[in-house]
Amino acid sequence: MKEMAEKNILAYFKSPEQAQLVARKLEALRVADMSIDRFSAYPGGELNDTMHPLTGDIDSLTSMTQNAALSNRSAGILGAADPSASGMSDGRQDGLEGRDILLTVVLDESVFDRAMNIIEQSGGMV
Incomplete structure (x- = not known):
């Protein structure tokens, strides 16, 4: 067969x-x-813990906006450079944005x- x-x-x-x-x-x-x-481009899961951005322990902008579980400060800096972390850009032009x-x-x-x-x-x- x-x-x-x-x-x-x-x-x-x-x-x-x-x-x-x-x-x-x-x-x-x-x-x-x-x-x-x-x-996702970043490790982590859904946002389960509520945190206050002024008093909470926030590792980086990426951990706050993308709920990324980053392992060190350098990864946080790199992640914060992504337009999706700050919202200050329309993002990528590759067609996969939002998918x-x-x-x-x-x-x-x-x-x-x-x-x-x-x-x-x-x-x-x-």
């Missing part, structure tokens, strides 16, 4: 809901594996083109 070849797709979305809608559409195809993840949700799909190569069409028509960026 001949084994089917698989292909993968990495698609970026602006919201988890948008990616989940596409994932439901892709389930009708022969999907071997699929996941939805949020990614921090990653849909990863592994599927049979015979349905690859159909999957690409579903993703692109639903606002995903490949």
Whole structure:
């Protein structure tokens, strides 16, 4: 029996809901594996601790604005140089700005083109 070849797709979305809608559409195809993840340029999680910017222990601007868990002062300085930390710029011009949700799909190569069409028509960026 001949084994089917698989292909993968990495698609970026602006919201988890948008990616989940596409994932439901892709389930009708022969999907071997699929996941939805949020990614960031900085380590850390969601903001759980409330802190007062005047009296709190703040490591850097990046830890306050991006909730980054930085390991040292140098990393904090580097992170604070990013436009997303200060909001003083419109950010990058690469088209991925605001797309921090990653849909990863592994599927049979015979349905690859159909999957690409579903993703692109639903606002995903490949």
